[in-house]
Amino acid sequence: MKNSIGVWLDHATAKLIEIRSDKALITTIQSPYKKHIRIPGLSINKERSGPDFYYNLEYKLHNRKIHDLSSYYKDLINRLKGFDEIVLFGPTKAKTELYNLLIQNKHFNLKTISIESKDKMSEKQMTTFIKNIFRILLREKLYK
Template identity: 40%
Template sequence: MKTQKNLGIWLDHSTANMIDLNSKKLSHSIASKFTFNIKEEALNRSESLMHNKRQQMLEAYYKKISDKILKYDRVLLFGPTNAKTELHNYLKEDLHFKDIKIDIEATDKMTENQQNAFVKLHFEGKSK
């Protein structure tokens, strides 16, 4: 039986920490380009422009994350905001992800060590 490739992703709408416990480097981050300054600039022009800009940038952010997920068998999405659910919905629309088992957990803000421990505990419990 081949070894399962597991990935934990702690995310909110600005940052995603990718945690692969089998990798030498424990985590890798992806940042959203939708910053406070971009939000303010778009909002000064119009509210609908700000919402459109936010949607476009979030979709690009989720695309970057999804490109990394393709290499894994099981993925845990966790974090304090609804970004994990939005990403899950984004992935469900793409057939490339149909064979990847995706779990979602709500958590508070966590340190990097807490995130690593949470992912390890989650996947240890799933392998039994």
């Protein structure tokens, strides 16, 4: 069997599920991106004012989000380089964003990468799902 891994991810966490001899090895990775952050000087009752403040604030928040997600995806890409079959699944568009980065990377040209949409799952459900997916992929390859 090839080196296979399943990755459940959203923008906050990723769970890498590797099946080794019918046992699951689960690694959790936390994203540095935080959706709700506090900006010093802003509160419910008072706001900073000025003609360019809101534009600069939005620009700063957007850049922080892009930077945090970029470092998160780079970490995931480095961890996935050693695998031949990768299944990305989860509830958000993070799996599609990571997929697009993977297909642009030359290290993943000859690897099998698939995407599945799934809601929030327990670790046991994730493990069962990944085992079933890899059994199906293995069966399809045997009958080709």
